[in-house]
Amino acid sequence: VLLAAGSGQRFGSLKQFDLIAGHRVIDYAASTAAAVCDGVVVVLPADSLATEDGTVPAASVVVAGGSSRSESVRAGLVAVPADAAVILVHDGARPLASAELFERVIAQVRAGAPAVVPAVRVVDTIRSVDLSGMGSGGAGSAGRVIDRDLLRSLQTPQGFRANLLRQAYMGEGQATDDAGLVEALGQQILLTEGERSNLKLTESADRIIAEAILISLQSAP
Amino acid sequence: VLLAAGSGQRFGSLKQFDLIAGHRVIDYAASTAAAVCDGVVVVLPADSLATEDGTVPAASVVVAGGSSRSESVRAGLVAVPADAAVILVHDGARPLASAELFERVIAQVRAGAPAVVPAVRVVDTIRSVDLSGMGSGGAGSAGRVIDRDLLRSLQTPQGFRANLLRQAYMGEGQATDDAGLVEALGQQILLTEGERSNLKLTESADRIIAEAILISLQSAP
Numbered sequence: 080v081l082l083a084a085g086s087g088q089r090f091g092s093l094k095q096f097d098l099i100a101g102h103r104v105i106d107y108a109a110s111t112a113a114a115v116c117d118g119v120v121v122v123l124p125a126d127s128l129a130t131e132d133g134t135v136p137a138a139s140v141v142v143a144g145g146s147s148r149s150e151s152v153r154a155g156l157v158a159v160p161a162d163a164a165v166i167l168v169h170d171g172a173r174p175l176a177s178a179e180l181f182e183r184v185i186a187q188v189r190a191g192a193p194a195v196v197p198a199v200r201v202v203d204t205i206r207s208v209d210l211s212g213m214g215s216g217g218a219g220s221a222g223r224v225i226d227r228d229l230l231r232s233l234q235t236p237q238g239f240r241a242n243l244l245r246q247a248y249m250g251e252g253q254a255t256d257d258a259g260l261v262e263a264l265g266q267q268i269l270l271t272e273g274e275r276s277n278l279k280l281t282e283s284a285d286r287i288i289a290e291a292i293l294i295s296l297q298s299a300p
Numbered sequence: 301v302l303l304a305a306g307s308g309q310r311f312g313s314l315k316q317f318d319l320i321a322g323h324r325v326i327d328y329a330a331s332t333a334a335a336v337c338d339g340v341v342v343v344l345p346a347d348s349l350a351t352e353d354g355t356v357p358a359a360s361v362v363v364a365g366g367s368s369r370s371e372s373v374r375a376g377l378v379a380v381p382a383d384a385a386v387i388l389v390h391d392g393a394r395p396l397a398s399a400e401l402f403e404r405v406i407a408q409v410r411a412g413a414p415a416v417v418p419a420v421r422v423v424d425t426i427r428s429v430d431l432s433g434m435g436s437g438g439a440g441s442a443g444r445v446i447d448r449d450l451l452r453s454l455q456t457p458q459g460f461r462a463n464l465l466r467q468a469y470m471g472e473g474q475a476t477d478d479a480g481l482v483e484a485l486g487q488q489i490l491l492t493e494g495e496r497s498n499l500k501l502t503e504s505a506d507r508i509i510a511e512a513i514l515i516s517l518q519s520a521p
Contacts, residue, residue: 124331164308196442200426202502203453204477205422206402208447208491221417221489222452225428231443232424256425259445270429276509281423288497 080155081108081121083171084144094280095171096127100293104280105135107174107293112135112236115179115181116167122155152257153248156213159241165189166244172280174238174289180274184238193266195238196258197273198231205230233258234273301376302329302342315501316392317348321514325501326356328395328514334358336402337388343376347456348351373412373478374469380462381482386467389478390457393501396513397457399497405459414487416459417479418443419452426451454479455494 083095083105085113095105105121112119118139125143127133135141142158144151152168159166165188169176180197185193208222239247247260276291290298304326314371316326326342332403333340339360346364356362356406363379365372373389380387391395405417408416427442458478460468466482479489499510 201426201453202500203455205420205426206452206454206491207450208452221479221483222450222490224477225446225451229428229443230446232422233427233428234424236507254323256445262442270427270442275506279423285496287514288509290517292509294512 080110080160080166080168081119081138081171082104082144082151082155082168084122084124084151084154085148085172095123098284099174099286104289105171106137108135108169108171108176109135111176111178111181112167112169113184115178115185117163118160120155120158121171122151137290138171139148141158156245156248163241165238166241167236167238168244170279171248172198173235173277174280175292176234176277177274180277181185181236183271184236187269188238188240188255192238192269193243194258194261194268195271196237196268197234197277198270199234199273199275199277201227201230203227223297229274231270232273233270234277242289301380301387301389302326302333302340302359302391302392303365303372304370305343305345305372305375306369306393312478313446315507316344318396318507320507322509324393325395325510327358329390329392329397330356330358332397332399333388333390334360336399336406339381340385341376341379342392343372343435370469377466377469381417382493384458384462387457387462389465389502393456394456394498395510396495397455397498398495400459401498404492405457408461408490408492409461413459413490414461414464415479415482415489416492417489418455418457418498419491419492419497419498420455421449421455422451452491454491455496455498455500 101145109119119137121135121138121141122144123133123141128143140158142154144154165185184195205225205227206222207225239261243261243266247264262268268300277294280286280289317324330340330342338499342356342362344354344362361379363375365375386406405416424445426448427443428446432441460482462479464482464487468485482491497513499506501510502505
């Protein structure tokens with residue numbers, strides 16, 4: 080299930096259709112997923128389905144998303160064949176996840192893990208800011224340092240035993256974090272090594288970085 | 301004060317002397333700093349000073365670092381002219397920080413902030429893992445989600461009123477975080493907007509990303 084139904088509030092446009100290094104953002108992840116998965120369900124904004132943007136060549140099927148991330152996952156799950164044993168959920172704004180990462184996540188679910196989540200260590204110093212102080216005080220909001228050795232930055236594709244993911248989404252709850260929903264069912268999450276280059280395009284500046292990486296990969300011998 | 305005295309334990313080599321896009325890592329930050337600062341003190345590993353690696357063209361002076369980050373900062377501060385009003389500390393493993401970022405940090409210290417730290421929002425889901433559980437349990441170590449809206453990832457160059465930074469380093473304490481030392485003196489830290497492209501080269505995979513960005517910038521019209 081490839082999620083690309085966002086409205087791009089922070090990015091400033093429908094980033095999933097932007098061209099980077101000659102292809103649309105969404106087409107990178109769709110192509111990688113199609114190479115390693117039995118099927119690819121792409122979830123697009125409902126109002127994009129009617130336009131020429133509503134096609135993704137590598138997709139098995141394209142469905143309309145909802146007004147929230149959770150609704151879009153539910154819409155995608157409906158289109159996943161009932162006999163699927165493993166379901167991956169991937170963020171369409173991560174064009175650089177490698178086929179090797181997809182394959183490893185799948186293999187670890189097949190090997191018995193209920194939920195597998197790629198994670199990378201955090202290399203920068205992290206502070207937790209005090210938002211309550213930002214309105215009133217200003218500079219005092221620098222917060223406190225969190226021990227970065229304990230922090231992991233989570234990525235997608237995240238892989239799940241199909242029945243667990245379906246069960247997690249049977250309710251009406253909202254989640255930004257599929258693994259958290261599965262965990263709430265009493266299941267353990269396995270963190271697997273993610274990829275530093277597996278960036279999430281959030282701000283338009285990220286596109287420059289992603290494009291540079293993609294061009295570099297394309298010109299590699 | 302440009303810190304490049306690390307031994308590259310995680311990177312696997314003395315990364316500061318690696319070539320990326322035709323230049324040594326350390327030379328990028330030194331060149332940017334030289335363009336906007338009155339002087340640049342580069343702190344290198346003591347055993348590199350005797351070799352041909354011990355030269356940095358853009359540096360005002362090159363000094364030998366110590367066995368810890370804090371000792372290297374102290375070694376660098378000794379070489380900063382006594383009449384400096386603003387001192388920046390920058391990590392030599394961040395070749396992509398822009399001159400605009402350096403200039404903004406300097407301007408904000410000049411405008412009255414005791415300490416200025418570039419920070420960017422965290423876009424990935426972050427979990428705090430339970431290291432105590434990793435030895436005994438395994439997959440239970442996926443930890444708990446931290447509200448990412450509250451998290452800021454800190455970068456360099458960090459800017460300080462010169463007397464405050466000198467005072468912070470008068471003791472024998474060790475710190476990975478200059479701003480934290482200044483904060484311990486009762487001073488407030490001002491977070492300023494950092495740059496998503498201002499990556500810290502930590503693992504060798506980061507070099508590929510940084511190189512791609514640098515080549516992209518060089519070929520820009």
